[in-house]
Every structure is written in structure tokens, then in C-alpha cells.
Amino acid sequence: MxxxxxxxxxxxxxxxxxxxxxxxxxxxxxxxxxxxxxxxxxxxxxxxxxxxxxxxxxxxxxxxxxxxxxxxxxxxxxxxxxxxxxxxVEWRRMERSGLRQAQEARWPLYERTHRFRSYSSWLVPGLIQTRAYTSAVLHSIRERRGLMDDVQGAVEERMERQRVLYDGHRRFAFLVEESVLRTGLGGTEVMAGQLGHLLTVGSLPNVSMGVVPMSPDRARWPAEGFWIYDAAQVNVELISGYLTITQPSEVSMYAETFAELAALAVYGARARSLITAAVDALAWGRR
Missing domain, CATH: 1.10.260.40 (lambda repressor-like DNA-binding domains)
Structure with a gap:
């Protein structure tokens, strides 16, 4: 959907x-x-x-x-x-002044939002990325799109934005596909650190961390990653650009899709088991 x-x-x-x-x-x-x-x-x-x-x-x-x-x-x-x-907005237009400015531009949206819902089928969502993982992601984007090298400044902006996680007045629900735990950027050390961070973030009282298990007979197929900000706005990350949706009927469609995916996800001990299994797979791969 x-x-x-x-x-x-x-x-x-x-x-x-x-x-x-x-x-x-x-x-x-x-x-x-x-x-x-x-x-x-x-x-x-x-x-x-x-x-x-x-x-x-x-x-x-x-x-x-x-x-x-x-x-x-x-x-x-x-x-x-x-x-x-x-x-x-095409990525090249959004990022023509650099990655740091693209990160800064999202501050007002994050500051006025109280309920965040994020679904990702590609990468770990930015709010719960480690510094090393963020650096690997942004370096890859810069190289692929031929942007100016302001990755370090962009990393600092994203790390600073993560302070909203520790604001007790905000709630966060993250859903990631199990495949996100098994693939990534930066190598095994970066991925191991990122997976360990997911275990830590998932323990925060205002954070729900769900993993949608891989399955050959799922009731709902994976979708492109999207964020829902309160009930006011949805952002969808496409290959070609960044889609902003504010039409209430379409925001509701994404909320319904999020609920369907959330119903397929596992949480708590079962989610931690999938994350630790991914960590173990990394360790096995280093042998």
C-alpha cells in the first residue's frame, strides 16, 4: 500500500x-x-x-x-x-548545498513532533544509528551522488538530533525488516556496534523497537521506508527523491500500513533474539 x-x-x-x-x-x-x-x-x-x-x-x-x-x-x-x-523533492535538489544543510533542515519537524513512527526496509533509521554507521551511510551517499564532502558536519547534526530520543514527552515506534539487521555499510565492526546499539535503544521506556521477521508467507510485503510525524505528515524515502505527504487520507493510509507491519513484528525478547542472532552471524563470518 x-x-x-x-x-x-x-x-x-x-x-x-x-x-x-x-x-x-x-x-x-x-x-x-x-x-x-x-x-x-x-x-x-x-x-x-x-x-x-x-x-x-x-x-x-x-x-x-x-x-x-x-x-x-x-x-x-x-x-x-x-x-x-x-x-x-529530488535528492540532488535537497542536497545541493550539502548533506549537513539537508540534516539541519529537518530540525523544526523533529522539534514539533511528539509521536514518531518509522518503518525501514533498507537501513537502520537515522535516529537510532550509531556515529560509525551514520558516517558509513553518509559517505556512501556523498560518493554515489557526487556531493561536497561535508560528511563530518552532517554526522554531527544527526547525532545532535538524536537527543529527542531522551525527551520523555516524545514517543517512538521503530519497525525494521529483519534483513536490515543482516545487511549494511561499514563492515562487520560497524554493524556489530550498530546492532548492539539497537539493543540499548530498545530498552528506553519511550521507545518501541520491533523487527519484522523474514518469512516465505508474509501477510504484508515489505514497503519503502517511511516516517510518520504525529498524524500531520509522512515522509517517504524513494530512490529518486523525498516525498512529503500531508493529505489526511493518505497519512491515514500510511498509518494503516504501519499498523499492519507492526502486527507482523516481534518485540521484547523475541526482537532481541533476532538482533543477537545477527550479531552472532557477524562473529561467525569473522572466523
Whole structure:
């Protein structure tokens, strides 16, 4: 559910904006060709916009409303356009000023959130990473994306952000796939330290640490990693970029997906058993 929603959320928002523009045109008694001609566009442009195949620019929206006599709706439509454009941010755009600034930008969201829910199928979530694991992850990202080398500063930012874990007024629920315990970056020593840290973090009174066991007959398949901040926002980490979801119905979809995955997870002694088994596997691999 989460993966399909992540791939469709932006398109749905674009289509919603396109539908509103179509209603404005029809209310004005114009055909698409009439509108395009009046705006000085190619005859097919208005059709492409209404079918969400082409995203309108701010100037396109202003021209559309002017021709249709709907100037009063411009501000609202422009706000919707900005919301659509802000939903998905490519990694290269988010990190063009460096990894440290990308880490700093998330501070306000973390500070205003009281209930965190995190599901990860790729890596250990950032709030419960060790310094060495974070360093390995960010070095890998920097090299893969060809970014400036400010990894050390970015690591410090992420470590500083982890202080929210020790704020008794906040609650955290982490779910990781068992495969996350078995694969990683930085080598066996880094992974061993990270797994030991999970055992420590899982003992905090305001933290729930769940592991979704590997199984050939699961009721719910793995999804792309996502964070739920209170009931206000979801962030999904995609291969191509960072998706922000604030539509209440879609936030609810992710909450339902989290609940389904949480029902498959194991906790307490059973979770610790899977973590220690992963540690033992590392030790065996060093022999």
C-alpha cells in the first residue's frame, strides 16, 4: 500500500489541480481549443494540462483564470500548485548545498513532533544509528551522488538530533525488516556496534523497537521506508527523491500500513533474539 501510494501521490495531487482548472474552463463556456487560442498556446496545451500530462506554470494559471474570468481563484490555485511542487523533492535538489544543510533542515519537524513512527526496509533509521554507521551511510551517499564532502558536519547534526530520543514527552515506534539487521555499510565492526546499539535503544521506556521477521508467507510485503510525524505528515524515502505527504487520507493510509507491519513484528525478547542472532552471524563470518 505504501509503495503504490508513494508513486501515485504526486500524480493524484496534480490531477486534482487539473480538475479544478477544467471546471473553471467549462464554467466559462470555453472549449480547450478556445482557451488555448486565447492564451496564445499550442492547441493541445490546455488538454495536456487538464489531463495532468503537463504541469501548469504560475503564469499558465494566471492566464487561464484571466481568460475564464476567474481571477479571484488565482491565489488559491497558485497555493495548490506550490503544494504539488513541494510534495516531491529530488535528492540532488535537497542536497545541493550539502548533506549537513539537508540534516539541519529537518530540525523544526523533529522539534514539533511528539509521536514518531518509522518503518525501514533498507537501513537502520537515522535516529537510532550509531556515529560509525551514520558516517558509513553518509559517505556512501556523498560518493554515489557526487556531493561536497561535508560528511563530518552532517554526522554531527544527526547525532545532535538524536537527543529527542531522551525527551520523555516524545514517543517512538521503530519497525525494521529483519534483513536490515543482516545487511549494511561499514563492515562487520560497524554493524556489530550498530546492532548492539539497537539493543540499548530498545530498552528506553519511550521507545518501541520491533523487527519484522523474514518469512516465505508474509501477510504484508515489505514497503519503502517511511516516517510518520504525529498524524500531520509522512515522509517517504524513494530512490529518486523525498516525498512529503500531508493529505489526511493518505497519512491515514500510511498509518494503516504501519499498523499492519507492526502486527507482523516481534518485540521484547523475541526482537532481541533476532538482533543477537545477527550479531552472532557477524562473529561467525569473522572466523
Amino acid at each position: 505504501a509503495a503504490s501510494s508513494a508513486s501515485s501521490s504526486v500524480q493524484q495531487a496534480r490531477q486534482s489541480l487539473a480538475n479544478r482548472l477544467g471546471e473553471i474552463r467549462r464554467d466559462a463556456g470555453l472549449t480547450g481549443r478556445d482557451l488555448a487560442a486565447a492564451c496564445g498556446w499550442h492547441p493541445s496545451k490546455s488538454s495536456r494540462i487538464e489531463n495532468a500530462r503537463t504541469s501548469p506554470s504560475a503564469d499558465d494559471i494566471r492566464a487561464w483564470c484571466r481568460i475564464c474570468g476567474a481571477e479571484a481563484q488565482v491565489d488559491d490555485l497558485l497555493a495548490s500548485l506550490r503544494a504539488v511542487e513541494g510534495m516531491f
